[in-house]
Amino acid sequence: xxxxxxxxxxxxxxxxxxxxxxxxxxxxxxxxxxxxxxxxxxxxxxxxxxxxxxxxxxxxxxxxxxxxxxxxxxxxxxxxxxxxxxxxxxxxxxxxxxxxxxxxxxxxxxxxxxxxxxxxxxxxxxxxxxxxxxxxxxxxxxxxxxxxxxxxxxxxxxxxxxxxxxxxxxxx
Amino acid sequence: xxxxxxxxxxxxxxxxxxxxxxxxxxxxxxxxxxxxxxxxxxxxxxxxxxxxxxxxxxxxxxxxxxxxxxxxxxxxxxxxxxxxxxxxxxxxxxxxxxxxxxxxxxxxxxxxxxxxxxxxxxxxxxxxxxxxxxxxxxxxxxxxxxxxxxxxxxxxxxxxxxxxxxxxxxxxxxxxxxxxxxxxxxxxxxxxxxxxxxxxxxxxxxxxxxxxxxxxxxxxxxxxxxxxxxxxxxxxxxxxxxxxxxxxxxxxxxxxxxxxxxxxxxxxxxxxxxxxxxxxxxxxxxxxxxxxxxxxxxxxxxxxxxxxxxxxxxxxxxxxxxxxxxxxxxxxxxxxxxxxxxxxxxxxxxx
Numbered sequence: 001x002x003x004x005x006x007x008x009x010x011x012x013x014x015x016x017x018x019x020x021x022x023x024x025x026x027x028x029x030x031x032x033x034x035x036x037x038x039x040x041x042x043x044x045x046x047x048x049x050x051x052x053x054x055x056x057x058x059x060x061x062x063x064x065x066x067x068x069x070x071x072x073x074x075x076x077x078x079x080x081x082x083x084x085x086x087x088x089x090x091x092x093x094x095x096x097x098x099x100x101x102x103x104x105x106x107x108x109x110x111x112x113x114x115x116x117x118x119x120x121x122x123x124x125x126x127x128x129x130x131x132x133x134x135x136x137x138x139x140x141x142x143x144x145x146x147x148x149x150x151x152x153x154x155x156x157x158x159x160x161x162x163x164x165x166x167x168x169x170x171x172x
Numbered sequence: 173x174x175x176x177x178x179x180x181x182x183x184x185x186x187x188x189x190x191x192x193x194x195x196x197x198x199x200x201x202x203x204x205x206x207x208x209x210x211x212x213x214x215x216x217x218x219x220x221x222x223x224x225x226x227x228x229x230x231x232x233x234x235x236x237x238x239x240x241x242x243x244x245x246x247x248x249x250x251x252x253x254x255x256x257x258x259x260x261x262x263x264x265x266x267x268x269x270x271x272x273x274x275x276x277x278x279x280x281x282x283x284x285x286x287x288x289x290x291x292x293x294x295x296x297x298x299x300x301x302x303x304x305x306x307x308x309x310x311x312x313x314x315x316x317x318x319x320x321x322x323x324x325x326x327x328x329x330x331x332x333x334x335x336x337x338x339x340x341x342x343x344x345x346x347x348x349x350x351x352x353x354x355x356x357x358x359x360x361x362x363x364x365x366x367x368x369x370x371x372x373x374x375x376x377x378x379x380x381x382x383x384x385x386x387x388x389x390x391x392x393x394x395x396x397x398x399x400x401x402x403x404x405x406x407x408x409x410x411x412x413x414x415x416x417x418x419x420x421x422x423x424x425x426x427x428x429x430x431x432x433x434x435x436x437x438x439x440x441x442x443x444x445x446x447x448x449x450x451x452x453x454x455x456x457x458x459x460x461x462x463x464x465x466x467x468x469x470x471x472x473x474x475x476x477x478x479x480x481x482x483x484x485x486x487x488x489x490x491x492x493x494x495x496x497x498x499x500x501x502x503x504x505x506x507x508x509x510x511x512x513x514x515x516x517x518x519x520x521x522x523x
Contacts, residue, residue: 052254079253084183086245087253120248123282123290124256 007168014167018160025153027103029145031068035108036138038064038072039115043131046124053087053120054079067101074098075116091116111137174200177273177301182245185211188236191226201334203299207243210235217334217474247294250275260396262290264372268396271384272302272377302374304385308336308479309343313354315483316344316468318438322361323413324348326433326465328486329442330451331472336479337442338418340472342375342385344440345416349388366391367412369402375418400424403439407432414438426456426465433465447471448489461486 038060045056054076061072071094078090085093095112115134119127174197178186188211189203202214210221210232220228221235229235238246250267251258261267266276279294318325324344331337347353351363370376370393376383378395387393392410394402399417403425406412415432417425420441432439445451448469452458460466469489471482 046254046256050254050257052252052257054253056254084245086241087248120251120253121244121255122292123259123262127256 003172007172010167010171011161011164014160014162014164016160018156018158018163021156021160022153024103025145025149025156028105029142029149031102031104032108032138032142032145034064034068035104035112036135036142038068039131039135039138043128043135046131047128050124067098070101071095071098087120088117091119105141108138108141111141174198174301176271176303177203177269177299180246180249180269180273180299182242182249184242185238185246188222188224188226192222192228193226196228200301202301203297205238205243205246205297205299207240207295208237210237243295243297246297250297259290263288265291266372268373268377270377270379272374274300274302274372274374276300302377302385303339304342305339306343306346306386309340309347310352310354312340312470312481312483313344313347313352314356314358316470317353317358318467319358322358323364324438324440325467326439327441327468327470328451328457328461328466329440329470329472330445330447331442332446333444335472335474337472338374340470340481341416341418341440341442342387345375345391345414346386346388348414349390363388363390364413365411366414366416367403367406367410368393368416369397369399369406370395370418371397371399371402372418375416398424400428403428403432407435407437412437414440417441419443421454421456423456426460429460429465430463439465441466448484448492452493462490 041060041063042056045051045059046053049056051059057072057076061069061076064072074094074097075087075091078085078093079087092113095109095116099109111134115130118130122130174189174192178190181189185205189197189200192200192213196213196215199215200213201216202212204212204214206212212235213220213222213228220230221232223229223234224236247255250269255262258267262277265278266274268274276298277291277294278296278298279291281288282290282292313324316324316327327344329337329341345366345368348364349366351361353359353361366388368375368387368391370378373396375385376387376391376393376395377385378393381393381395383391383393392406392412394406397405399420400422403415403417406415407428415437417429417439418441420426420429420443425441429439429441443451443454443457445454445457448461448471451461451469461469464486466486469484469486471484473480473482
C-alpha cells in the first residue's frame, strides 16, 4: 500500500516537473511578444507623444501584463527616487530584478540592457532607431523561442511522465 | 539660492556645492559645468572655481573637475531623462527647467541644411539660477507712469547680460498687474491687464502653463512662444493694456512692437545692449526708437552696492544721435536732456 502511494507520488512529481518545463518553453515566446509590444508602445510615446521617459514608462506599464509591467514601473520609480541613479542604472536594476520571474533567457536580457544605455539621451530619430533595433533582435529571439517550443514543449510533457515511470520501475 | 536647484543636480555635484560657504550658496548666480575642466561658480558678478571640499579658488588649479559620467547624469536630470522631447530647446541652445532656471548648453551641433537642428555630445552646462525680487521695480515705477492714460509708458530696458533685466521687467509686470504704481496720486489707479510673451520661459517660469513666479493677478502668459507671433496673438485675444517681452532684437519683433504701439498698448521690452548708444548700432532697436515706439529707455548697470538704473526719454536719445550726425543742426541738446543716474535698486543680485 505504502509502495503504491510512493509510486503515485513519484509519478505525480515527475509529471508536474515535465509540465513545468514545458510551460517555460511556452511562456518564453509569449513574454518575448509582450516585451516587443511594450517597446512598441514606448516607441509611440517617444516618437509621436514626445512624452518624457519616466511618464512614458509608467503609462506603458499599465498596458502590459505581469511581470513586465513591474519592470517598467521599477525603472520609472528608480528615476524618481533620490538615489541619483542614471537611467541606465535604474533600467538595468529593474531588468535584473524581475528577470527571475520571467521565462526569458540571457540573450533577450542583453538586448534590453543595451537598449537601456541608449534610451533618453539622444534625439527622437536616434531613439526610434534604437527601439527598432531592439524590436528586431527580440523578434529573432521570439522566432527561435517558437522553434524551441514546437520541439521541446510536448517532449518535456511526456519526458516528465516517462522519467517518473522509469524511476518507479527501477525502485520496485 | 542653491536649495532651489539641488533637486536637479547629480548627488556628487550636489555634495560639493553644499560644502560651499553658506553666504556663497545664498549669492549663487551661475554654476558652470564643463566636462573634464574645473567647476566654475558665478556669484555677485564674480567668477570662482570650486574645489572638492567646497573652498573657492581664484585659479583653476586644484579645482574639482566633473567627469563624463557626472555630465551625463546632469544632462539626464535637466532633460527629465528625455532629450528627445527637448528638440526645440536644443535648437535654441538652452533648457528652462521648473522654477525658471535656465540651463545653457554647448557641444557639437547637428546641422540640417546649414541651420542648427540640435546639439549632441553636450560637454558644457551653464546653470543660471533665476530669482524673483519682488519690489525691485518699485523705485523705477513712478518714472514710468503715463499720467494721462493712467498706465505705464512704453519702455525699453537695456543692459548687457546678467544685469537684472528679466528680474526687473518681471517685477514691472507684477506691479502693473497689482496696481502698485508707487504711491502719490497714482496710488488709487487700478491695476492693468498685462500680457507676457515668455519665449524663454524665464519671465513667468511656467510649468505646464501655470506661472511659478508671482506675476500679478491680471497677467496672462503665452509660454515658450516666439515673441513676434505671441505679441500678435495676445494683442488679438487677451485685450492687454501692457505687453511685456524679453530680449527683443529680430526684425519680426520690431514689426509686432510697432503694431502694438499703434494699437494703444504699452510695450515693455528688454534688449541686450550696453547702453542707448550701443542700441543705436542695432538696426531693429534703432528704428523702433526713432519711430517713437518706445517713449522711455531704462539702462541698468550693476555696481557693488546694487543695481543702478538710469531713465532717459527715447526722444532725447534720438535727438542726441541726430545731433552727432554730420548734418545735424542742434549740437548740444543731448546734454540738456540727459537725466542723471537715479535710484538705487537694492535687489542684491538679479538675473
